[in-house]
Amino acid sequence: MKKDFAVIGLGRFGGSICRRLSELGMEVLAMDNNEERVNEYASIASHAILGDSTDEAVLKEIGIRNFDHVIVAIGDNIQASILTTLILKELGVKHVTAKALNDYHEKVLLKIGADVVAHPERDMGIRIANNISTSTVLDYLELSDEHSIVEIVANERLGGNTIIGLNIRARYGINIVAIKRGSDIIVSPLASEKIWLGDILIVIGADTDIERFRKKVIED
Amino acid sequence: MKKDFAVIGLGRFGGSICRRLSELGMEVLAMDNNEERVNEYASIASHAILGDSTDEAVLKEIGIRNFDHVIVAIGDNIQASILTTLILKELGVKHVTAKALNDYHEKVLLKIGADVVAHPERDMGIRIANNISTSTVLDYLELSDEHSIVEIVANERLGGNTIIGLNIRARYGINIVAIKRGSDIIVSPLASEKIWLGDILIVIGADTDIERFRKKVIED
Ligand SMILES: Nc1ncnc2c1ncn2[C@@H]1O[C@H](COP(=O)(O)OP(=O)(O)OP(=O)(O)O)[C@@H](O)[C@H]1O
Ligand SMILES: Nc1ncnc2c1ncn2[C@@H]1O[C@H](COP(=O)(O)OP(=O)(O)OP(=O)(O)O)[C@@H](O)[C@H]1O
Ligand SMILES: [Ca+2]
Ligand SMILES: [Ca+2]
Ligand SMILES: [Ca+2]
Ligand SMILES: [Ca+2]
Numbered sequence: 203m204k205k206d207f208a209v210i211g212l213g214r215f216g217g218s219i220c221r222r223l224s225e226l227g228m229e230v231l232a233m234d235n236n237e238e239r240v241n242e243y244a245s246i247a248s249h250a251i252l253g254d255s256t257d258e259a260v261l262k263e264i265g266i267r268n269f270d271h272v273i274v275a276i277g278d279n280i281q282a283s284i285l286t287t288l289i290l291k292e293l294g295v296k297h298v299t300a301k302a303l304n305d306y307h308e309k310v311l312l313k314i315g316a317d318v319v320a321h322p323e324r325d326m327g328i329r330i331a332n333n334i335s336t337s338t339v340l341d342y343l344e345l346s347d348e349h350s351i352v353e354i355v356a357n358e359r360l361g362g363n364t365i366i367g368l369n370i371r372a373r374y375g376i377n378i379v380a381i382k383r384g385s386d387i388i389v390s391p392l393a394s395e396k397i398w399l400g401d402i403l404i405v406i407g408a409d410t411d412i413e414r415f416r417k418k419v420i421e422d
Numbered sequence: 423m424k425k426d427f428a429v430i431g432l433g434r435f436g437g438s439i440c441r442r443l444s445e446l447g448m449e450v451l452a453m454d455n456n457e458e459r460v461n462e463y464a465s466i467a468s469h470a471i472l473g474d475s476t477d478e479a480v481l482k483e484i485g486i487r488n489f490d491h492v493i494v495a496i497g498d499n500i501q502a503s504i505l506t507t508l509i510l511k512e513l514g515v516k517h518v519t520a521k522a523l524n525d526y527h528e529k530v531l532l533k534i535g536a537d538v539v540a541h542p543e544r545d546m547g548i549r550i551a552n553n554i555s556t557s558t559v560l561d562y563l564e565l566s567d568e569h570s571i572v573e574i575v576a577n578e579r580l581g582g583n584t585i586i587g588l589n590i591r592a593r594y595g596i597n598i599v600a601i602k603r604g605s606d607i608i609v610s611p612l613a614s615e616k617i618w619l620g621d622i623l624i625v626i627g628a629d630t631d632i633e634r635f636r637k638k639v640i641e642d
């Protein structure tokens with residue numbers, strides 16, 4: 203079943219969501235109170251309308267409660283962001299994702315019923331810090347507070363050895379779920395697979411075990 | 423070996439990077455030309471200094487070329503961001519990550535030598551759009567243009583079956599590398615493992631195969 207989305211606020215964040223949802227083939231209603239922005243997205247979204255989302259009548263008129271998911275991407279005007287979110291939840295919109303500028307803003311948004319609060323600058327800052335704090339971890343997926351999947355570049359100490367030869371699973375309690383080698387991906391490599399220098403190992407495990415492995419084998 | 427970082431611009435993005443790097447135990451020099459921001463980060467970063475990063479003499483004086491990685495997190499003042507990046511590369515800083523506001527800004531930053539350009543609002547917008555376009559995919563890690571690791575919520579059709587019973591690997595060419603069940607994580611589940619309704623399956627494979635699986639088994 204195809205879902206209907208509405209994006210309110212077409213700045214860099216809201217605009218990017220609108221563009222990507224459209225690329226993914228979703229129906230997207232784009233709304234902004236700035237005419238230039240509306241015109242910019244008229245050819246990208248399914249519908250682009252000029253309107254002030256703090257005006258309940260406007261939201262009712264477009265039948266906003268029939269949308270499955272509304273994204274409130276108003277940034278700098280905290281009051282408009284909060285008021286819009288409040289009206290959306292009162293009108294019965296099931297999923298509302300709202301952008302917050304700071305922790306106080308986030309708290310208020312959650313209190314009035316926002317289902318998800320996004321902090322693009324803060325969250326991307328955390329991701330980037332995680333990635334650059336070690337030159338060996340490229341990207342990661344957090345599975346829980348204590349488990350992750352991370353990409354680790356194989357150094358000289360790993361290159362030339364087989365997975366079983368390194369005994370990584372028994373020694374560190376972590377698993378190599380895939381290897382990126384140039385443009386190839388080896389999914390679920392066999393224990394006999396030889397690691398090459400520069401391979402990117404996709405490793406799953408407890409954060410502490412991954413860190414122990416990284417520190418001992420990669421950065422020692 | 424511990425690396426030294428400098429973060430120039432302590433807005434939400436730069437501030438978040440500074441905070442997270444400090445949490446990770448890195449040495450971080452924080453710099454801003456706004457005294458309030460400098461005071462705010464004095465207790466978080468190793469050093470926090472007041473200064474204008476477009477002034478080459480200031481950067482030289484603090485020995486910026488001895489830092490392993492400098493992050494230019496100046497947002498709205500595109501000219502200051504470009505000039506700062508230019509000076510950093512001319513002074514020989516090896517890794518410069520710079521924040522861009524738009525595609526034009528990005529192009530210029532790359533031309534003058536920025537090593538990585540970050541677009542927090544745009545990139546977080548893409549991530550969020552990917553996640554909300556399907557209610558079944560929670561988060562993902564892109565391994566290549568064509569391969570990903572994604573989190574998929576198990577529905578009634580999967581719950582109660584074993585992995586081997588569903589024959590997922592043979593039928594769809596994808597692999598379950600882990601299962602999140604409440605606060606538990608089952609890494610590399612055996613083929614005999616039974617999937618529960620609501621389990622989060624961590625699946626690796628080609629995007630087309632994952633999509634085929636998702637469409638057929640989850641959203642049909
Ligand atoms: N009440 C409102 N109704 C509709 N649109 C609004 C309302 N208030 C603000 N907007 C729009 O929301 C968009 C995002 O606002 P913001 O102030 O965050 O702009 P921005 O800084 O360009 O965005 P970003 O931070 O995502 O890059 C703007 O295009 C603005 O016109
Ligand atoms: N030439 C400069 N030298 C040092 N710091 C600067 C310079 N120009 C701007 N800054 C600082 O960079 C920081 C980020 O600038 P920006 O205009 O993006 O603020 P922001 O919108 O609060 O940040 P963000 O978009 O990350 O939330 C500010 O704290 C600002 O004082
Ligand atoms: Ca903004
Ligand atoms: Ca973690
Ligand atoms: Ca800004
Ligand atoms: Ca992809």
